[in-house]
Amino acid sequence: MKLITHNMLTSNILKGVTKGFPLKIKADKVDNVSVDYNRDFITRIIPRIEYDALRAAVNDLGLNESLPETMPEAVQQDDEFLKTMHKVLLEYEVEEGELICPETGRKFPISKGIPNMLLQETEVS
């Protein structure tokens, strides 16, 4: 699971959970893979990223990446920022661990890089 994917997942499918976002990450194994930098792609995807949730994820993983507190205004011109975003969104793979619902504490296991968001019948809202 890359952080780009974490950024879109929510636990609001659970009964009683309203927002369920962002999910907390408890990572047991994180791989760092090198991915070719595609500036255009990162520029296209940034408007769809919930920035605060991404920062929270970086914090959960204890990554040594410096994302400014707020997104720079002139994102398009800020190559250094775009490169950091590229790295954070695509280059870290959470292989083993769990996602934790911020409201109920329900844990969703991540195994072999795939988050398991399946629910029991009784948990469905």
Place this chain on the structure above:
Amino acid sequence: MKLKELESHLSNVENFSNAKEYLEQYMTTPHLAARMIYTAQTQYDDIENRSLIDLGIGTGMLSIASCLLNADHVFGFDCDLDALGLCQSNIKEFELESSIDLIQADLRRMSLPVDLNRIKADTVIMNPPFGTKPFSTSTENQDELCLSGIDMHFLNYARQLAQHSIYSLHKTSTRDHIYKKAKDWNMKIDVLAVLQFDIPKLEKKRPNRKISTASNAPLKSIEVDFIRFEIKDNVDD
């Protein structure tokens, strides 16, 4: 990339060795997948530089085809861990790990673990289960089974996720119903082609249907519509 070349690459996607009948797991063939994704790109510019979602990703055939035609990124959903494992190994074979991410979620339920108010893909690609009887008949253990009209559940998710368009396969015999639904959901619908799809031949009254299909099971051919849906609210994008 030319169509023939795309199809030839896709012939390296490994098929299910033990497809689960109750999930209607049958692979979109390289022939069909190549034509679907090639058309989506060359006729409508809906693949290259787009973010995609693949519902019921299965072997990964459609997603891999899309990435070979330079899709930006794919989020792939499937409920079945065996399928996801196979998909992951196919993705690895094509060295597309950086472009496709997988999520295990049950699309037979009416909600998806995705923030529907915010993240949307440009394009949704899918080959949904067709809700073929006899799988859809109710049994004591409904949770394990596909439901009648399951392709409409998938389409209902797809329309919430897609910012622009959806590419999907549906049984030609249900076309009237799909036209009606598309109208209800304010989508433009175009049947781009009628295709032959080979699915395993089923024995109608087998007591235990939670059985898997060997890859050499006898096949029967059904007609499916290859459909493009366009979300009307965003037609001007």
